[in-house]
Amino acid sequence: MNLKQLSELLGLSQTTVSRALNGYPEVNEATRERVLQAVKETGYRPNKAAQRLATGKAGSIGLVMPTAPGHQSDVHFGEFLAGLGEEAVRHDFHFVIMPSDPDDEVAALRRLAISGNVDALFIAYMRAHDPRLAMLKSLAMHYVVHGRSFGAEPDYPFLDIDNEGAFYDATRLLLQLGHTRFALMNGPMHLDFAIRRRNGVISALGERGLTLEEDCMSHALMTDEQGLLAMERFLQLPERPTAILCSSTVMALGAIRAVNQAGLRLGEDISLIAHDDVLPLLKPESFSVPLTTTRSSLRAAGVRIAQRLIGTVKQAGPFPDQELWKTELIVRASTGPAPQRP
Amino acid sequence: MNLKQLSELLGLSQTTVSRALNGYPEVNEATRERVLQAVKETGYRPNKAAQRLATGKAGSIGLVMPTAPGHQSDVHFGEFLAGLGEEAVRHDFHFVIMPSDPDDEVAALRRLAISGNVDALFIAYMRAHDPRLAMLKSLAMHYVVHGRSFGAEPDYPFLDIDNEGAFYDATRLLLQLGHTRFALMNGPMHLDFAIRRRNGVISALGERGLTLEEDCMSHALMTDEQGLLAMERFLQLPERPTAILCSSTVMALGAIRAVNQAGLRLGEDISLIAHDDVLPLLKPESFSVPLTTTRSSLRAAGVRIAQRLIGTVKQAGPFPDQELWKTELIVRASTGPAPQRP
DNA sequence: TTCGGTTGTCAAAGCGCTTTGAAATTTCTT
DNA sequence: AAGAAATTTCAAAGCGCTTTGACAACCGAA
Incomplete structure (x- = not known):
């Protein structure tokens, strides 16, 4: 079921149906209702690839996942992803994860960016003097860095903890x-x-x-x-x-x-x-x-980064470019006075 | 930089350039070389959305990640993903991860499938009488289930451990x-x-x-x-x-x-x-x-599932539909003879 | 010289959507 | 009642790619 079929079914043009679906004002409320009803009945869903091609928007956040036979997976990765997802699901965004050889991350990031598959990029596991920063700046694509890059000019959007x-x-x-x-x-x-x-x-x-x-x-x-x-x-x-x-x-x-x-x-x-x-x-x-x-909370950081990323793509108000979160020091029983020298 | 521009640059038609890039035989080796050279120089990358629209192939595996504010992330998820990624990176496949409310997984799966964003689906966290199975069968899309569904007819492709x-x-x-x-x-x-x-x-x-x-x-x-x-x-x-x-x-x-x-x-x-x-x-x-x-090894299972999924999409030979892996019993020091009753 | 068979190239159609600019219809003024 | 304005709808172009079917250009065989 595609737009053409749906519009024929309704006896309307593709234009009208498309507009009805995307909330444009120039369509009669009664018509819109009729369209929405038909969508429900037929289970029509727009083809994302076509939508993306037409609009240039993909509704997705891209990230590179370093992976290789010997490469260790990271507990923290899953938790962070859960945070990103928690926010993404609210906006009907999804993720495109490009697995990459850890030695090839810069190139993988570039491929991902110019594939037209994503609207924004998320970068993590920052290193000192991270080579990805220069690449990102040259890319004309939204991105947010989790962490910072020691030694690099802090002129990029990031969220980090102190x-x-x-x-x-x-x-x-x-x-x-x-x-x-x-x-x-x-x-x-x-x-x-x-x-x-x-x-x-x-x-x-x-x-x-x-x-x-x-x-x-x-x-x-x-x-x-x-x-x-x-x-x-x-x-x-x-x-x-x-x-x-x-x-x-x-x-x-x-x-x-x-x-x-x-x-x-x-x-x-x-x-x-x-x-x-x-x-x-x-x-x-x-x-x-x-x-x-x-x-x-790593997860909270994920939520926040997704907010900023999605917000920027949707042009929903300005976001601070750089955030530095304080951590809490929580004293429990594993710390005590220094023992007397024997 | 798009195909049109590239072909104009080369003085060739889009057809020829496209064929040169995709390894079709009916193009002169010299021409192909010339095209490849130009690609290198210009950094041209085909737009994935357009490619997908034209071919129907997305080069990606879709999966649903249950997530919600209270929902716990799972260590095992990251490790499995690493396995999938390890194989995917070899075939230039990526993942599309759709975050979803845990109560809405069936619908999320359906959305993902008919979005045209993915070539195949991967399903995990199987339950007894899992409602997703029926939906998948009605979908005309490749999928592999990790695990099985107790009580359901085992007539779906799976990989499970015993x-x-x-x-x-x-x-x-x-x-x-x-x-x-x-x-x-x-x-x-x-x-x-x-x-x-x-x-x-x-x-x-x-x-x-x-x-x-x-x-x-x-x-x-x-x-x-x-x-x-x-x-x-x-x-x-x-x-x-x-x-x-x-x-x-x-x-x-x-x-x-x-x-x-x-x-x-x-x-x-x-x-x-x-x-x-x-x-x-x-x-x-x-x-x-x-x-x-x-x-x-969870990771090995990930690799194998990616192999089957990608292999099927690329129509690279037949794969067994159902695999049941034996586990190893490794005896170490945490087991010993039953203590005598006091 | 002419003809079938390769080989290499191309123009154009089509994938499913959005969006522009124009046309048709309705409603409001005077 | 007629013209202006607002509302609703449409046909067609375009996004960037692949693929079909056709067309030159060249080869050796008759």
Whole structure:
């Protein structure tokens, strides 16, 4: 069933039917009713490809998903997508996901953009000096970046959380509790958020004349397993750190296991603060020792980015170009006063 | 840059250029070279919407993602998507993801199908007597179901793992170890895999004249938290079960915490077998007590389904319509002989 | 030289929709 | 009652591509 058939059925022109469907004012209310009725009866749906070709609008947001045989999928990705989707479904938008070899992301992004398949792009997993930014600017297509790119001029639309502030505050809390030996379990070093979090820690420590030694820093994928390994390494250091900052609750999971295995008590021998993206599968408050966290909902960020993206495409009012969300510092039982030196 | 411009630039007709690009034989090799060269220089990319309109092929796989403000995102979703993507990227296919209210999935699926945006559909989270099956059959569009629908005639294309067999085997193992008091921590009851897994357990127990009591069964979202709660409930039963079967390693995580908190030892007081989807963030072998699992890679299933879907669209040879994968039973330290009655 | 068979190229139709500009119809003024 | 204005409808063009059917141009065979 297409427009032509429908209009013949109704004895109207395609023009009128099209206008009736798209809410144009120059069509008689009675006629519109008749059209709507027919649509209901026939189950007619406009062909999106044709619509897109005619209007140039696709009703969709594009994003590139890095993937390859060895490439790890990411819990955070799904949660963020859920947020995007939550907003998209309200506007009848959908997503076009282009899978891409992680080494080929720039090209994949370009292909996606000029395919005519999408109205706007969403970019994540930002790196320092991210090469995608230059490409995006040359593209004349709406986009919003989740995160920022350390070292690049901040002249692009983004939504980010204040990673530096979050880890600065967390570090300060631990300092106030008397800790002096710190360690940081971070995400992959090339990622923007990891850099900023590290800076936050270093800057807070610096104010007290403390430094973060190389062997008290770990950069790895944010998995349970890596958390275990990193913590084991920390615990074997001659001057064992007592205050640990961790970039993810998933990673904290493994880290806590390492603490337990070493016969140490969380919140007493070792204080731990992790960043919490509010993943539904992992509630820091119900950990056996409830976890002190810096919190910011990944899903909420997804909703907001979808709002901005869709709003811009639909030209529904102006949106701020750059947003920096504060995180919450939520103190629970995994942080406590520094233990007395033995 | 569009076809017309490109062809004018080359002094050729659109036909010839189009054929040159699409590998038709009736074009001079020299001409083809010239065209390819020009494409490289100008960065021309065909407009997908136009291509789709002309050919009816979209080069994309559609799927519906249930999402709503309260709706939990699922770790497994991301991992599966990574598998799909891994294959899709090889064929220059992309995904169209339609977010949908969970109550509106059938309609969302239909919209997606007749939008002309996709060549094939992928369906997951199968339920017993799933209403989507009837709709799909009426649709004249390729699709593959991940899982099956309990109670429905198995006359649709699917890929599933042998859930019943997996849990049957796992239960047998525990029976051989002398266990007699069993409990099952399962996924949501309406989902097909949960039903089959339960049946597997019940059938193995039945062979020994044992039954699975109502209060030894839990049906919940497969999260860390729910695992904790369910296990706590089990441990408080007057006749405490010693053998636990669990539908997910994520859930097992919480369950194990509950065991530890109760001062019990995994693999001695309590034996636990969980189903492992091979999630990169959670390695059962590196749990503090390595976990005995039934294993089947979710990602591999994604790859295979993408193969079948894309292969069918491209009419690249016949594919089996229905595949049932066996799982592996991997025995590690979380299972041990039944403890002597106190 | 002429004719059938390739080979390489092209003009034009069509995919299903939106939108422009004009025409037909109705309603309002005077 | 006639003309102006507003309302409603339409035919046709165009979005960028693929594909059909036709047409030159060239080849070797008769």
